[in-house]
Amino acid sequence: MKHDAFDVVVIGGGHAGAEAAHAAARAGAITALVTMRKDTIGVMSCNPAIGGLGKGHLVREIDAMGGIMGLAADMSGIQFRLLNRRKGPAVRGPRTQSDRALYKAAIQFFLAAQEGLTVIEGEVADLVLADGRIAGVELSDGAIIPAGSVVLTTGTFLNGVIHIGDQKTAGGRMGDRPSVRLADRLRALDLPLGRLKTGTPPRLRASSIAWEKLEMQQADDEPALFSFLSDRPHVRQIACGITYTNQQTHDIINDNLSRSAMYGGHIEGIGPRYCPSIEDKVVRFADKASHQIFLEPEGLDCDTVYPNGISTSLPEDVQRSYVHSIVGLEKAEILQPGYAIEYDFVDPQNLDPSLQLRAIPGLFLAGQINGTTGYEEAAAQGLMAGLNAALRARNSRSVILSRAQAYIGVMIDDLVTRGVAEPYRMFTSRAEYRLSLRADNADQRLTEMAGALGLITQERQQRFAVKMDDLALGRGFLEASLFTPREAAEAGIAISQDGQRRSGMDLLAFPDVDLAHMDVLIPAFSQCTPATREQLATEALYKTYVARQQRDVSAMLRDEAQQIPSHIDYSDIGGLSNELKGKLQRVRPVTVAQAARIDGMTPAALALILSRIRQDERRSA
Amino acid sequence: MHTIFALATARGKSGVAVIRISGPAAHEIGSGLAGSLPQAGQAGLRVLRNATGAVLDQALVLRFDEPRSFTGEDVVELQLHGSIAVIRAIEAAISGTGLARMAEAGEFTRRALLNGNLDLAQVEGLSDLIAAETEAQRRQAQELFSGAMRGFADMCRHDLVRATALIEATIDFADEDVPVDVSPEVGALIDKVISRIAEQLGGYQAAERIRSGFEVAIIGPPNAGKSTLINKIAGRDIAITSEFAGTTRDVLEVRIDLNGLPVTFLDTAGLRESDDVIERIGVARARSRASGADLRILLIDGLQAQGDFDPGIAVDLRYMTKSDVTGSGISAVNGDGIDQLLADVSRILMDRVSGATLASHERHRQALERAHALMMVGRSCFIEGSVGAEILALHLRDAVGALDSLIGRVDVEAVLGEIFAQFCIGK
Missing domain, CATH: 1.10.10.1800 (tRNA uridine 5-carboxymethylaminomethyl modification enzyme MnmG/GidA)
Known part of the structure; x- marks a missing residue:
């Protein structure tokens, strides 16, 4: 079977894929989103919340460019809270608990309503290349979908392996198959793949929790929403419960440490330092007598609770006993055990700043495949990858946001310039110009530009x-x-x-x-x-x-304007240390400003690169 | 990158002369001259020949491989017999290969800097070391060259990164198990860094003086014996002396090594009212140079009743002269008390340099002043609580930026790394 040709094909219907497909279609590209299961588009696989510090900024920026995450969060938000309300306005971050079902429904609604966007159910088994460029994708049934550009958003599905204790099953998410053939194909393409790990806590039955014993956290009286189009929450607001681990919890975990997938040596992937499993917390911070747990209802009419703070890869029976040791959870019923998941990612230093893989023109990557964690990080990359895929399909110049313009620009620059050593999460402290990159002015920074690109209504x-x-x-x-x-x-x-x-x-x-x-x-x-x-x-x-700070910004933008020709040969610039040469070859910075941000770069080395650019210019003049 | 070469020792007749070759073709040139090179890091005796096979010299040849050399590049050093003709012949042979050019002044050091073998402060230390004339200067330059400035900056940076991390933790992880009130530790860290920087700045002037030298002005009424004294200190006649008052018109200088300190003594015109235009200019100059000097010695003519002479500026030491006639005080004629005078000067200057710090260049001072000013602003914001944590963090980052001109650059990963090592982040 042969499908119609598309300008852009997006593989994956998670937060990156949905935003990518919507953005590509908004930009005028005839777009297809290919997913294994239509009904899982927009699923929140991990915690039922959107936003937070740094992350809330990303959502506002996505919204300012006409994206769908902010609107979906507003439509499904059941506990809006502005974090850091008592701190400076630049570092306040909107956050909400979301009703999972409502969130998913909102995303699916927006995709269905978008003109020029088709959703195709199927498993992508292969990429179709022609002359080293992307030409389309091949489904597992052999059907070919021709495409000008392809956006790959595999999330945790690329060679996904789920660990519960010493039990190991292949899977992209609990209950879903992994993408093994695509992973094999990417390996065959000789892409530098690495392995990362993340985890989730056991899910609890809401009606089995003794809520009356717990301290409750209410939503804000004056909710701060995500979208610049929203005025008030769409649904009822709820409270979350707060409880704590105790000495008994820690003893149970310590006694069974060797049975955890992590400590039993079953996991090679690197997990994020800022989202440790409960076993990690107990081991690394042994002097802490207790850790906080937020009990987050997964929806308004849903009997599932997400206990935020106790993700784990311990066996099920241990999970049950440590959960029961916690106040309020003595009789809690586990609906789904917690698990750790390992997956492949591509070293993002192999991407150009438009998120296109340098080795395969036309192939864009977004989300966890680039080593990030979080819905918001994924969606923000999806937006830019989808937009740039659409622009490429019609031979237009790509759009790159600078570090002085948006958190999105900071994140993508960090990824492609410095790579990742652990799953990358947005923090406000990553943004050196954070006093001007505020959640309240995301539209002032981005909406006009998005309008010129035809992205907004x-x-x-x-x-x-x-x-x-x-x-x-x-x-x-x-x-x-x-x-x-x-x-x-x-x-x-x-x-x-x-x-x-x-x-x-x-x-x-x-x-x-x-x-x-x-x-x-x-x-x-x-x-x-x-x-x-x-x-x-x-x-x-x-x-x-x-x-x-404006002086620093101007200096950076000046360096940003100084392009480095893509054919420059670093091996032949004397005076550069071998270590720096290696990094420059790997990152292949597009501008002098980007080169300056490579870890270990010195002013002297930059001067050498600049003088080489000048020499080459003179020679070719 | 070109291969460069240069004579590393002074040009002229000498026991040994060293030619250094550095760059990608250094080994090729070296083995061309010597037939073969020793192992990296080792020396070997070789006969050096030119392209036609003619013997030029027998030399000790040293080989270094990048990055373990002074410049960080491949290096060959030739220890030749120190003959002008030999040096010329070897230089011609190296040039003749077409593989290398003569180095420009400072080019080897510049390459060491570019390759990260030396930091900027070390380069300054090296240049001070080469210029050092006295023991105190040598010690000072040696310390700078050893990388002590990087050590200092790293120490400050470590504390500032820690303080920034504490503040950032309360911002980025407000929802997590991080301490809410980090102010006692942040305050202590800020104060610690401020006092370290202040200490450096406090010792700057003394350090700078060790580097550039002290000035000691000899002043007094006419004919008090100032020029006689300066000739005695110099050990030769540099000033004209006569029995006529007002012989010295201009300021004369003598530079000596005083117990390891570089000291310049100034002989000045006798201080008096005069109708002579030239002498008036001389007296004005004497006053102005003396007031700019580090130390002022007032000489009083022991033969005249000048005990209440007022030079018009504060003086540090006072002596009665002509003790060879009067029997008390000092005499530059027979040397009475001169050792004591020099010991007095030395004692005062030694006392002043005891607080000398690492910062000895104007560049260091500027960077430290900038960091200090930013830290003080940050500190007062912090104490008054008048600005938010995000603004305090900005001040601290800028202060690190100022220290960056002495070392590398602050990096958000360093801040986050500190946060993660310290706190249990993650719900």
Whole structure:
């Protein structure tokens, strides 16, 4: 059987695949999403939550570019909480618990509604290449789908192996087959594959938990949503329970350590340091008497609870006994045991910054296959891979977000430049310009660009225009007039009488000055919407620091503009250490700025590379 | 990258002369001249011949393989007989291969820097070492060359990374089992780094003086014996002396090694009111040089009643001269008390350099000042609690950036690594 030709074929229907397919279709590409099972598209395989610190920023950015994750999270959100609410606005991260069923339904709804997007059920068994470039995919039934570009999002399915104690089964997720043939094919292509590991906790029956004994965590009274299009949650909000491990729990785990897949030596993949299994926590932090567990309901009408904090690869009977040692879980029924899963990933240093595999033009990779962890990281890569696959299919220039522009840019640059040593997760501390990369201004950073690429709807365009107008109006009020210290003092602002005249914006930058002061000083300012006022206060707070960082940003962008020709031969640049030569050959940085971020790079080595570029330019001139 | 070569010893007649060849063709050139090269890191006696087979010299040949050489490249060193003609002949033979060119000044060191064999502070230390004239200078340069500056910067960086990690942990892992209040440790770390940097800056002036030398001005009324004293210190007649007051008009300098310290003594015009335009200029110069000097010695003519002479500027040491006539004080004529005078100067200067630190170059001072200023801003923000953790983290990162000009660069992986080693992250 032969299918119609597509501009873009996306393999996989997880968070990366769904976002990739939707983005490619939005960008105007005739797109197919191929998945083993249609009904698992948009499944949350791990914890039932979206967002968090750094991750919430990613979701806002995906949304600002017209993506679907933020909207799906808002439609399914059952416990919205803004993390770091008491810290600076730049490091606040929206998060929600999601109803699994509602989330999946929302994603499937958006994919079905997207013009130019077809979902095909089938297992991709092979990639079709022509002249070393991607030409399509072959399904396990032998059918060929011709494609201009292909986005591969295999998640944990590539050679997936599930471990429970010493039991080992091949699988991409509990209950699903792994992609073995595709993994063999990728091995045959001589791609540098590595092995990573992640894990999940046992799932508990909600009605078997003694909730009355537990401390409960409520949703925020004023929920912070993800999408710039959303105004309020769609469904009822619920609370999560909190409990703790204790000495008895730790004793049970310690006594059975050798029976864990991890400590029994069955696992070779590297797990994330920031998401350790309960056995890891007990061993590595032996002096801690207890660890916190969040009991997260998986949905509004669902009897399953996700106990966040006790992922494990211990055998089932041990899982049962340590769960029962925990307050509130004495009689908890395990619906599905926890497990560790190992899977293949491709060293992302083999990708160019558009997420295209350098060795096979037209083949884009996104999500866990690139060594990341997390739904949000996967979706953000999916968005960029899908977009760039579509752009390539129509011979347009790829879109690369810089580190000064978006968390997405930070993440992709980290991946392709530095590679990964453990599953990569977004943190705000990875973003050196985080004071300007805020969740509240993701649209200001990205929506206009997304609009020019045709990625966003008219509704979003309009909403964005209204927000920008309101911001401009408010900024105008705050900057229009200058106030003497005396005038400020009359408005209740304690300030040194230094004779310096200051604008509303300048005054708002002082720690003790708030919006109420502005209303006294500039009555017209109260016309602006609460969101606008809040955002202008944030702008004022960071103004001086953002200006200070602007010099670094300009320097970086200058280096970013200095391209390194792809044919440069590092082996023949004298004065470069062999170690650096090896790294440069592997990463093949596209710009001088990217080269500068390679681990161990020195200014002197950069100078050598620059002088080689100049030499080559002179020679060819 | 070209292969370079140069004479590493001073040009001229000498016992041994060393020619160094560095670069990808160094071994090829070396074996061409010597027939064969010894093992890497070893020396061997070889007969050197030119392309036509003519014997040029018998030499000790050393071979180094990259990266274990001074430059980090392949290196061959030829220890020749120190004859001008031999050196010329070998240089001609090397040039004749067409494989190497003469090195530019400092090029071997520059390559060592490029290849990461030396850091920037070590290069400065090496250049100080080569220029060192006195024992104190040698010790100072040796320390810098040994990589002590990197050690200092690494120590500060370690504490700053730790402080940043503590702050970042409260930001990025707010939902996890991390301590909520990290301020006592962060405060202690900030103070520790500030005091280390302040200590470096406090000793900078003394260190810089060891490197560039001290100035000791000899001042006093006319005819007090200043020029006689400077001639005595120099051990030769550099200043004209006469019985006429106002003989010295300009400032004369004598540089000596005083117990290991480089010290320049200044002979100045006698301080008095004068109608003579030239002498007036000389007196003004004397005052200005003396006030800029590290130490001022006031000489009083023991034959005149000048006990209450006021030079107009503060002085550190005071002596009555002409003891050969008066019987008390010092005399540059018979040498009375001169050793004591030099010992007094030496004692004061030694006392001053005892606080000398590693930072001895203007570049070091600037980087340290910048880091210090940023740390102080960060510290006051921290104490007042006026800014959020994300802004405090920015100040600390910038401070590390300032220290970066002494060493490498801070890296978010280092911060995260510290967090993960310390706290149990992960629900």
